[in-house]
Amino acid sequence: MNTHHLGASALSTWILLLSSCTISGCATSGKVSDPTAKFTVSVEPTVLQLLLAADHDHDQKITLHDGPVEFRFQDQEKRGHLLRGAYPLSVFLQSLALAHDQGAGELTLSETELAENPVDRTSRLIREIFWDGLTRRTDEQGLIHNLQDSKNTAQKAKNHLYVPLADRAAVHYFEGVQKRHPELRLEIRQTPRKITSAFMDFIGDRHGLLSLKVGTPYVVPGGRFNEMYGWDSYFITRGLLLDQKTELARSMVDNHAYQIRYYGKILNANRSYYLSRSQPPFFTSMLRAVHEKLPRTGENKVWLRDQLRWAIEEYRTVWTVPPRLIRSHNLSRYFDEGHGPGPEVEVGAYDAIVAPFARAAGLSPADYLAKYEKGQVSNKKLEATFKQDRTVRETGHDTTYRFDLRANDFLTVDLNSLLYKYETDIAELIEKEFGGSFEVPGQKQPETTAAWRKLANTRRNEINRRCWNAEKGFYFDYDFVNEKQSNYVSATGLYPLWAGLATPEQARKVVDFATKNLEFSAGLAASTEASRGPVHLPDRPQRQWDFPYGWPPHQIIAWDGLTRYGLIEDAQRLAYRWVSMMARNARDFNGMVTEKYNVVTGSHEAFVEYGNVGSKFSYITKEGFGWTNASFQIGLRLLSSEQLKALTAFKPLNEVFNPALTSVSGKR
Structure with missing residues (x-):
């Protein structure tokens, strides 16, 4: 351009x-x-x-x-x-x-x-400045940027750094850093070979950074999110690869494999208060995206073999065993293994949850929560509510009215589509790279393409049986406790297209439904307004993963899914909406790139819950926001040369695409 x-x-x-x-x-x-x-x-x-x-x-x-x-x-x-x-x-x-x-x-x-041109400039800044501004390392030089955590404001005499007991070289390395840098006030603590609830209780309020592979860089989302996040990392990796940062993308995979090996799962992020939960699983997709960019050498095949081993480990020990697996339904759910309010949650975020109990006790929500955390009041219902809230955070959609604080009760269409993608990815990698059979260290029987395809077929059938709504032509979460589909319309209903488990007929129906219900002037909304329901303070505040907000991962998943099924013009139209909105905001607001947008108004002014990360800076943003940066680069590559020309001239959508497809029910 x-x-x-x-x-x-x-x-x-x-x-x-x-x-x-x-x-x-x-x-x-x-x-x-x-x-x-x-x-x-x-x-x-x-x-x-x-x-x-x-x-x-x-x-x-x-x-x-x-x-x-x-x-x-x-x-x-x-x-x-x-x-x-x-x-x-x-x-x-x-x-x-x-x-x-x-x-x-x-x-x-x-x-x-x-x-x-603002389009060219935004893309260039992402490539030349933003990725570097978001890159971190867990090593002697990097710790100064990583230790501070704006989400945990408790005053600490020490900065706790948690290092896996089993990684003896890392323990020795960081003990040396501790001696050389007393000004860092480091307290080295070792995590056990198996993370248990007892260990998480032992941590108490001594939260800190979890070390990753020493010296291996990773990219953080930005702002208050100064750690390596689970599902953010997949979309960030996609952006890195487009911007020719292949080795940095490979390092992202290495650090996720490190987490599986030493912490038992790909974590929500590498802070101790995230040890109890994961995030939406994209590891095999990250692995394949990077592997496709690497030369076919013996060294890279060994690398692939090592990473594939950890992908299988994560699948078998995290996502397809209880408590996440619901055996009676052959599908999985999200589930946080911790308890109590999240230490990372912003002040006031629990007010709406706590308010009914606080009013009954004649206290403010803040005072009631403080007494609860000190053990001065006992409330089993509130305890169960915090458990559900934690699981909402494992879904990555924190927070939303999608689950009505019953997230443990849903077999979500997004999670099971992602696991179907794991099964097909692993099957294809074993077939194409290892001749149909893959030896896993310590395992008696090899993994085979046939076995993984069987798993995928079983999951696809169960998803279509429980989550597909033929009448509406869309996918919905399944409430296994009440044995019925949810009626909450979410952009996650497009995940089956991204994973490739829908039929072509289903894909067309999904697109028609999403176009009528979720597509707005600046892209896809996270939900419909009707599904979100009324919002009012103090008991039902707006949630950020609901209408009218749109998020980069939902856009990218939709574009990829539509492209997979040959619905290219639909994908390009959605991408044009999103990228042109981003470019306008960057042009008009000092280069601003934020984590989410209001897709109805096309504005970055989406200040809800903790605000909108990426909007607060002075003079220049050097970071943007990780997955939003990626969405811009991915969206640009999806557009044709003529569409790119129109984009840089800021032409309205109806001058670029079929007007019949750009205005539905007057809401576009």
Whole structure:
């Protein structure tokens, strides 16, 4: 994509004038500079002058909220310049901030750089800056960035670092770091070979970072999520691969394999309070995505063999045994093995849950919760509610009204589609790479393609029997306690297409249903408004994984699923909605890329629960948000060259796609 795709008239709204004249003579000169000509400014004074002139709401950003803005300034050769419009001024501010952070006292750039198309610029920043800004390591140098945890604000005399007892080399390494860096206030604690509820109770409030493979980099989502997350990592890996960061993507797989080996599962994230739960399983999809980019060498085949072993281990010891497996139904559920309120949960998040009990006791929710946590009040119903809340967090959809705080009771369509994908991935890898039979260390019988295909067929049949609604033409979660389908319409109903378990006829019906019920101006909503139900404070607040919010993983899953079934134009239409919305927000709001968006309004202003990660920064964002960055890069690759040209010109959807498909029931 090139900036010449943007028409001159559109460009002029961003850079109205960059004149090579003195400021006092600008009004009469009439001469416009060569757009490629460079000019140089002093960084710090220019930043201060720019903010004074254009940052009207004093948030250290230049956005549409600042209203009409312009900036007159002189370069070091005393030539006067005039910039008008939020976009060029915000690009100027971001460029100055980068120069400042790199220790430069001066910045040289051109009009052309300030007029870089927002689509191209966002993609470039993701590739060149954001991934690096989100990369972490668990080693001597990396700990300074990893130890701090804004989610756990308890005052601690020590920073606890948990290291697997079985990884003796890591234990020795970090004990050395502890001695060399007393300023880190490290307390090394060892995790047992098998993580038990007794060990999690032993941790108490001494929470801390869980070490990963020493020195092996990984990418975090960003902001308050400064750890390696479970399902985020799959989508991040996809983005890394598109941006030619193959070794970093391989390291993501290595760190997940490390977690399976030493912590027993791919964790929600690598903090001690996450030891009791996993997240939606995407490990085989990560593995295959990386493997496909690697040269076919003997070394890489050994790597694949090692990782496949851990994928099978995770499948057999986490997802297909109780308490997650419901044997009577041959399907699995999410289940957190811990108890009590989550230590990582933001202050006030439990108010709606606790409020009924607090009112009965004549206390505020905060006071009642404090007494509960200290053991001063006992409440079995609240205890069960916290158990359900923890399971909601294992689903990755924290939080939502999808389960009505009964998440343990549902065989979800997303989890079982993901496990079907594990079964077919493992079957295909064994067949294509290992001749149909795969030896697992310590296992008497080899794993075979035939056996894994049988598992996949059984699961597909059960999903279609329990989760497929022929009347509605969509997939729903199954309530195994009450033996009935949920009626909650969720974007997760598209997962069977991503996994490839639906028939072509089912796929077409799913798309028709999703188009009518979940597709909005900026992409797919997490749910319908009717399924979410009414929201009101204090008892039923808005939840972030419900209507009207849209999330990157749901978009990517849908695009992939539609593409798998040959429904390319539908996939491209959805991608165009999402990517154009992201580009508009980045253009109008200082390069902003956030974890979620309001897909009805097309806005990043989705401040619900803990807010919207990626929206709070000064001068420039150097991170965006992990899976949102990936969604932008993936969405761009899905569009045709003509669609990309339209995107960079910010053409409305109905000028790019069949108008009959872009306006349904008037809600688009």
